[in-house]
Amino acid sequence: MPKPGPSMPTEAPALQISKLQAWYGESHILHDVDLTVRRGEVVTLLGRNGAGRTTTLRAIMGLTGRRLGSIRIGGHEVVHLPVHKVAHHGVGYCPEERAIFASLSCEENLLLPPVLKTSGPAMSVQEIFDLFPNLAERRHSQGTRLSGGEQQMLAVARILRTGANLLLLDEISEGLAPVIVQALARMILMLKKKGYTIVMVEQNFRFAAPLADRFYVMEHGSIIEHFDANELQAKMPVLGSLLGI
């Protein structure tokens, strides 16, 4: 098989993880995680708290401790790369804690992530403000003065500006009012239409279920199930016992 290069980017999956193991210090968290996301897909990782979903996203970015196995982004192996080089393969990461910088204004937070070297078309600041009018209004406010919903929009918005086309979104609906959760759902659908590839970690099953093309279920740091959206109904009883929903 020829080594996939930039000349044939559409043929490689957006994200291909195989036999991924990851540690935090001495704790072995991920055990042989295998996961493939095709271009333009929305994939959701389901599982209980502590199942390893957040760690999987963090491991992709290089934010865990030691890692073994393979992580290919658009065909490029990144498992050995330092943290600051991973994003330049076109990845945008929105962490669960949102990581809005308190000492920066809303606008500075938005403009902080550099536009990536190898990336798709980036959204302009105007497009982002059209999508999130609240952020335009609050552009000069200090990052932490924003409401939870505004902070979440900002955390997602700032990775759309970089031209990343693989988005890793960790619990973006967590702790937000239903009306904001609905707005986020519309945003995901819009991003999907624009061709973004999205990997979501979600506790809120009702939020994630109508958005995803495929689901992976994690437990004890391993993938234990995966299925397509059209199998969701059939899988509900299993999911019920696995996730307690």
Added chain:
Amino acid sequence: MTLFGVSAPALLSQLLLGLVNGSFYAILSLGLAVIFGLLNVVNFAHGAMFMLGAVLAFVGLDALGIGYWAMLVIAPLVVGVLGVALERAMLRFVYHLDHLYGMLLTLGITMVIEGLLRARYGVSGLPYPTPEALTGVLPLGFMVLPQYRVWVVVASLTACVATWYLIDRTRLGAYLRAGTENPRMVMAFGVNFPLMVTLTYGGGVALAAFAGVLAAPVMQVSPLMGQNLIIVVFAVVVIGGMGSILGSIVTGLALGVIEGMAKVFYPELSSTVVFVIMAIVLLMRPAGLFGKKK
């Protein structure tokens, strides 16, 4: 003319002296605060870097015939490069450890630098002339201001304000501020943060060397000159708090002036007044006047 029972020219000349010292406090505490914010290292070597700037100015003139203005650029560059080398070779291994390790390491670096220069130049003050262009005085009518002292205040404050602008108003500064809060996240966005940390240390110590060259004509140039200053500067940083760049500048200047005034009104207190203020501030506002509570 007298003010508060002291002749006005005497008061104003102490005020200017206070501002000169305050400028050094400001520029040094600023560098310390930026380095601490980003590297998590209490840079004890800051005084040695200040001293290196002054000694390099002396060596430049004495041995190589390089004048003041050229050394004002060259010395910070040389010390900046030295800082980059020290950061890469040693400091980066202590970031994740307790502050004590960084302090001990930089204290050790200080002793090596000071010891080497002491062996070569001794401890008595080395003479450094005021640059010719600034040997005059500015007549104000009722008193005269030595031009060089005015220049020191103007040059230091310009450097301080430029640093503040760089950190508070530019994109590079936004990376630095964000990195102070959450370096891993800044790296996850694709910013080569380790490189920025290295350059910040280089830049911080270059500022100290710049202050050292400024100080050469007004202080005794000696391998130990940094020691005397750095303790006061640490007190300034504690008083001002680590949170704010402008806070460092204001605190540095204010304490220089307070020290100068103490020399006029109660000379016995002049060398301890900064530490008395430090004790009071620590009791009332442990995070410092401009610091943010964690």
